[in-house]
Amino acid sequence: MTSWAIAVSGLRKSYGDKSVLDGIDLHIPAGSVFALLGPNGAGKTTVVKILSTLITADGGQAQVAGHDLAADPQAARAAIGVTGQFSAVDGLITGEENMLLMADLHHLPRAEGRRVAAGLLERFDLTDAAHKPAASYSGGMKRRLDIAMTLVGSPRVIFLDEPTTGLDPRSRHTMWQIIRELVTDGATVFLTTQYLEEADELADTIAVLHQGRIAAEGSAEQLKRIVPGGHVRLRFTDPAAYQHAAATLHQAATRDDDALALNLPSDGSQRELRSLLDWLDTTGIDADQLTVHTPDLDDVFFALTSPTDQSSSQPADAPTDDSSKEAAR
Structure with missing residues (x-):
């Protein structure tokens, strides 16, 4: 290990x-x-x-x-x-004093402790506040x-x-x-x-x-x-085009009639998108907007930590x- x-x-x-x-x-x-x-x-x-x-x-x-x-x-x-x-x-002492206290706990020589403290205060943009109480x-x-x-x-x-x-x-x-x-x-x-x-x-x-x-x-x-739910969303502005696409893809797509949109399952990979676009060209479907939706970590979290x-x-x-x-x- x-x-x-x-x-x-x-x-x-x-x-x-x-x-x-x-x-x-x-x-x-x-x-x-x-x-x-x-x-x-x-x-x-x-x-x-x-x-x-x-x-x-x-x-x-x-x-x-x-x-x-x-x-x-x-x-x-x-x-x-x-x-x-x-x-x-410790809010009762300054930022610099907090740093020097840590240097003492690490048994650093006094000069080295001051050098390390000053360098870290500068790195973390705390130099201007170094001599103010940390409570502020x-x-x-x-x-x-x-x-x-x-x-x-x-x-x-x-x-x-x-x-x-x-x-x-x-x-x-x-x-x-x-x-x-x-x-x-x-x-x-x-x-x-x-x-x-x-x-x-x-x-x-x-x-x-x-x-x-x-x-x-x-x-x-x-x-x-590992979480299902990725899809490609096709949106249409022409109701007739939408109905044609829905009829053509009726077994492969989920309809959203209010938004004139179809959702096609997809993992969002480049290979699958290329295959999907070629298929849409072959079927003569021309959507006005295409967006890719993939699960995010929220979906993963909820899927893996089911409610108890x-x-x-x-x-x-x-x-x-x-x-x-x-x-x-």
Whole structure:
């Protein structure tokens, strides 16, 4: 398992009689973004806590940055950075003081700590606010400072647990750019998120966690192909042309008489579109508008995490302990 940035085999975790993780496997290559999706209480934060050594698994094996978590957790901690769901920024001190505190925790010499802190504050566009109390920062600024603090130790593997929750769209896009830059610099990012667009935009590989197991895993495009519903929509402005097309394609198409549109099943691939267009030419059908509709990650998510009665169950993830989060840094 040492050739992977993160390698997990048969990971299990329970809280009392509640099974949270029921034997999950993950293999994440270095220098990539991995996104873990799942409904609230699915166990995403539990996975992050185990892989960041905050809690121990009940069973299975896990390696992070080549270090076995059971045999050498301290070596794993030295190679990782963690940004949890809730900010670990101390609002009573300045942004610079937060950074220098992290440098002290990493046992950096004072001069090097100041150099690293100044460089990260500049990188995250926080230099002008460096001497202001962190409590005065906006949500986006606090999140940037939170990640900057995580990077003080130059981690090879970075865990971001819902890093953009509560941010406005502009701040969210800024955070996306930061994540891309981290990977460009060689880091591996393990991301949990509630925003499917975020996973689609950032992740090389996506896994969907449901009822303690990995329901599906692959690239965004691979996951979209496992959900039916892709189609090509033909729209007409001439009712007579529409009726002719509907009669010609009556067994292959679904009608939308109000919109004068026909839907033809399609996976959206170039080969299938070319074949469909050739077929339409052969049959003499000339639509005024043709659009391709493919399933998105929302469709994948809903298909893989079918509704269950969650109102009577407790969330699978244990409560977040801010002091444990701080210790992980």
